[in-house]
Amino acid sequence: MKGKRAGYWLVLPYVVFLLVFMAYPVLFSVWLTFHDWNIVSPDIPFVGLENYERLLNDDLFFKALWNTLRFILINIPLQIGLALILAVALNQPLKGRGFFRGAYFLPVVTSGVVISFLWAWMLSTDDGLINGLLQKAGLHPVPWLTSETWAIPSIAWVAAWKNLGYYVVIFLAGLQSIPKQLYEAARIDGATPLQCFFRITIPMLNPAMLLVVILSTINGFQLFTEPYIMTGGGPANSSLSVVMYIYKNAFQSLDMGYAATIGLVLALIILSVSMIQKRLLEKDVTY
Amino acid sequence: MGRKIGDMIKKGCLYTVLVAGAVMFVFPFYWMVLASLKTPEEVFRLDLIPSRVTLDSYRYMFERIPVWKGLYNSFVFAGSVTLITLIFTSMAGYALARLKFRGRDMLFSIMLLTMMIPFQLLMIPLYIIVVKLHWMNSFAGLILPVSVNALGVFIFRQFFLTVPQELIDAARIDGAGEWRILFQIMMPISKPAVVTVAILTFMGPWNDLLWPLLVMRDQQLMPLAQMATLFGLEGQGGQWGSIMAVNTMLALPVIALYLFFQRYFIESVGSSGMKG
Secondary structure, three states, X not given: OHHHHHHHHHHHHHHHHHHHHHHHHHHHHHHHOOEOOOOOOOOOOEOOOHHHHHHHOOHHHHHHHHHHXXXXXXXXXXXXXXXXXXXXXXXXXXXXXXXXXXXXXXXXXXXXXXXXXXXXXXXXOOOXXXXXXXXXXXXXXXXXXXXXXXXXXXXXXXXXXXXXXHHHHHHHHHHHOOOHHHHHHHHHOOOOHHHHHHHHHHHHXXXXXXXXXXXXXXXXXXOXXXXXXXXXXXXXXXXXXXXXXXXXXXXXXXXXXXXXXXXXXXXXXXXXXXXXXXXXXXXXXXX | OHHHHHHHHHHHHHHXXXXXXXXXXXXXXXXXXXXXXXXXXXOOOOOOXXXXXXXHHHHHHHHHOOHHHHHHHHHHHHHHHHHHHHHHHHHHHHHHHHOOOOXXXXXXXXXXXHOOOOHHHHHHHHHHHHHHOOOOOOHHHHHHHHOOOHHHHHHHHHHHHOOOHHHHHXXXXXXXXXXXXXXXXXXXXXXXXXXXXXXXXXXXXXXXOHHHHHHOOOHHHOOHHHHHHHHHHOOOOOOHHHHHHHHHHHHHHHHHHHHHOHHHHHHHHHOXXXXX
């Protein structure tokens, strides 16, 4: 039939892209993890599991992984807490909702490069706006980006600030899908607004929560631009992210096999974490 | 009476929260543009209004990096990726939604699977492919590997599923082929899908740093995001004014687009799980 042939032709370009720039790279990646290659040398020796062994004994990799986890663990509650407050406020019948929603969304569309430089400047220890304000209030300046304690929390705040508007929109959609009758029934039964919030709003928002947690975890593991620009991974590698570490191994040490190994492990971590989260959170969803 | 006062307090609290939120999100942008217009001596002062406005920071920036070239490269990069994506994903989306052929359902499942592959797994082999094809420092190397994504196919497929079959049948009876049906009937009535895919796709390469960092070494070919990053990291020795100037140049086009198409931006990004 004519329609059949047309179908093949229509998907052909997409399938070619898929094979050349997706399927082949994935297989190539796996193959690379068993080899040692600096991309220049003509021979590519097979090294078996050496790259994996090296990974297990690589303190810097685990440091980068730990930094990334810390980032995620600070970033997620910040995002959920603040986005929830703003979404609940926006969900009330008020004037200027469109304006507020639009304003909150501004950082979402702005480049991570812009936001990283902007906040690197505002958070700089000696002449930044934030420390300037702290000093005006009679407080001590904080080494936001230059201390091992504060580098990751600061980056987690900046990333939360950038994406908050996006999560506000997700929560807002979730809030608007909650049936009004639930609140009316609860009010007749004498529930206080706070009870309504914790017994109705929060449970009914579970699907939105799930989406936010999964998206911010996946985004978190892919952290690169913010630490690359704001701290360069420092001080003392305290804000080195896994992706930065891949970048360093591949493009500064030309250690392609090892970099591919970290990339594969990272991909597996992302996949399994998001699958576990899905399982765990789906259990709580009740209607 | 008591209830009314309660309502007013409640309204007051709500507006306080909302305004505080708006200030938190908008003020840094004001601060950025302001810094780019201040004199170097005043960049670090906390005054909300500078005593003197100067374009010195912009002049310094233009002396050091080819900003217009960077903007042009960014437009070529983001524009080409968007165009290729729009054409190829709408074709695949139409075939997956409305045509029957062997392997269709399997292709759809594979497509959903590819959405879960993080770019960090692909970046090293993609870089090697680009090197082997002698595509380093070329727009082909920058554009092609990141064009066409599963999200586009998915959005188009969902939209095309809602088009009434009678419309397609009528066109077929009139002798139109599948290509004409797609580009002359389906696409023109699918503006929301086209706008959604276009916005989502355009923002990715415009704002991307990692991939250009791998492919482009020649400053004349770099997108502005990469140019700005290298400029900023090269230690401008406290030249925060000029870093904020290049930041402003990088942010302005997307923010202008955003203010113009605000509703579409929020809906498109909100409805589809954007990639960071």
